[in-house]
Structures are given as C-alpha cells and as structure tokens.
Amino acid sequence: MSREVEITALEAVAHWFSEAKRAVILTGPELTFEAGIPDAGELHFNPDINSFREDDSVKEKYWEKIAEIYPKISAAEPTAAHKAIYELSILGELDCVITQAVDALLIKAGCENVLQIYSSIHWAQCLNCGKDYRMMETLTEMSRYGRKIPSCAVCRTGILKPPLSFPGQPLPHWEVREAWIKIQNCDFLICAGASLENEPVASFPVQARGGGAKTVVISAAKGSADDYVDAVLYGGPAVVLPALVEEVKRVSSV
Numbered sequence: 001m002s003r004e005v006e007i008t009a010l011e012a013v014a015h016w017f018s019e020a021k022r023a024v025i026l027t028g029p030e031l032t033f034e035a036g037i038p039d040a041g042e043l044h045f046n047p048d049i050n051s052f053r054e055d056d057s058v059k060e061k062y063w064e065k066i067a068e069i070y071p072k073i074s075a076a077e078p079t080a081a082h083k084a085i086y087e088l089s090i091l092g093e094l095d096c097v098i099t100q101a102v103d104a105l106l107i108k109a110g111c112e113n114v115l116q117i118y119s120s121i122h123w124a125q126c127l128n129c130g131k132d133y134r135m136m137e138t139l140t141e142m143s144r145y146g147r148k149i150p151s152c153a154v155c156r157t158g159i160l161k162p163p164l165s166f167p168g169q170p171l172p173h174w175e176v177r178e179a180w181i182k183i184q185n186c187d188f189l190i191c192a193g194a195s196l197e198n199e200p201v202a203s204f205p206v207q208a209r210g211g212g213a214k215t216v217v218i219s220a221a222k223g224s225a226d227d228y229v230d231a232v233l234y235g236g237p238a239v240v241l242p243a244l245v246e247e248v249k250r251v252s253s254v
C-alpha cells in the first residue's frame with residue numbers, strides 16, 4: 001500500500017467519523033498490550049470454572065498469578081490510544097466504547113459510556129453471596145494473613161474470583177446485550193485493536209455493516225474481518241488513533 005493510499009484511507013475514516021451520529025468504537029487486547037500488560041490482554045491463564053470451584057490447587061495457582069500481574073495492571077497508565085479515544089468522544093458523536101479489555105484504562109483516560117464486555121479485573125466477587133471486593137484490598141488481605149486463597153468476609157464460605165468469564169461461564173449478560181443494541185443502532189463502527197476471531201465480537205462488524213454502518217478496522221496485524229470492512233488502517237492503535245484525531249480535527253475545520 002502506498003503512502004498516498006494510506007493518507008486517503010485515513011482521511012475517509014476521519015470524514016465518516018465526523019459525519020456519524022451514533023459512532024461506536026470497539027477496542028481489545030492490542031491496547032492492553034501497548035500499555036505494557038500483555039498477560040491481562042491474553043488471560044489464557046483463566047481456568048475452567050468447574051475446576052476452579054472444585055480444586056483448591058487450581059484456585060491457588062490462579063490467585064498466585066493474579067497477585068503477580070495485578071500490581072502491573074493497577075499501575076498501568078492510559079496510552080496514546082486510550083487518550084485518542086477520549087478525544088474522539090469530545091470531537092464527535094461517540095455513542096459508546098465497547099471493550100474486550102479488562103484493565104479499565106479507557107475509564108482511567110476519562111472515557112464515559114464504556115461497556116466492558118469481558119468485565120473488569122479490578123474487582124473480586126463472591127460466587128456465593130455476590131459481595132464485591134476491590135482487587136487490591138483482596139490481595140493486600142491475602143498478603144497480610146498469608147492466605148493462598150481469599151474467602152468472603154460476609155458469608156465466610158464463598159469463593160472469590162474476578163467477575164471475568166472463565167471457560168465454561170457465559171459473558172456478562174447485561175454488557176453483551178447493551179453492546180448488541182449499540183452495534184445494531186450505530187452508523188459507524190471502528191474496531192481498534194480488538195480481537196475479532198471469537199463470538200459474539202466476531203459478528204459485531206458484520207451486524208453493523210448489515211445495518212448500514214460504515215465499518216473500519218485499526219490493527220497492527222491482518223485479520224479475518226479485513227476483507228469485508230469499508231477500510232483497514234494497519235498500525236498499532238497507539239499510533240493510528242492519535243493520527244485519526246488529528247485528521248478529524250483537520251477535516252472538521254476545512
């Protein structure tokens with residue numbers, strides 16, 4: 001792809017964003033990776049929910065990993081990509097941001113209307129009574145009392161886990177339903193650094209396009225959606241999204 005074609009695609013995307021009345025941005029693991037927390041972007045270490053419930057050694061191993069990576073996630077700062085999405089929310093008619101990331105960095109960057117469809121790693125929830133605990137407080141308690149597995153202070157018997165969906169568990173119902181409604185109603189969808197390989201997210205660009213929305217992929221890597229979306233901007237979201245912000249400002253002032 002020549003430099004000239006790349007600039008033209010960026011300009012077209014900027015125009016679509018400026019003209020959109022209900023734009024949606026979908027983000028995912030590439031943004032988490034760019035923030036220096038690759039493990040949380042992958043989350044391959046999430047065990048099957050049944051073995052987590054039944055096997056203390058699985059729980060121990062999981063919480064050991066969380067204790068190792070959570071301080072990194074908690075200390076991570078929004079990147080140029082997160083900040084650019086916040087700027088886009090000011091510049092245009094951005095209905096919401098749907099994210100696969102569990103790090104809450106979009107919220108840290110100031111974004112409102114964020115749908116975390118894989119939930120958040122900043123909380124731990126009791127599987128028995130539903131009590132929520134801040135992750136940092138849970139880890140601090142574990143460290144203070146030398147516990148390998150945290151337990152619920154309210155019901156005493158409950159198992160704690162982050163509200164992330166482990167294999168064998170459905171995605172958070174409310175968030176996914178809201179995301180579907182937003183996708184069906186949007187007139188412009190940017191998939192920036194999202195993983196479009198698995199459902200339900202794999203169907204989001206298809207659904208948006210079917211409803212008449214322009215669809216764009218921004219990614220450092222080629223993906224299966226590239227062939228049917230209206231435009232693809234290759235590059236890391238932390239590079240491409242700030243360039244898009246500048247282009248939106250430019251086309252809006254012409």
Ligand SMILES: [Zn+2]
Pocket residue numbers: 126127128129130131152153154155156157158
């Ligand atoms: Zn409980």
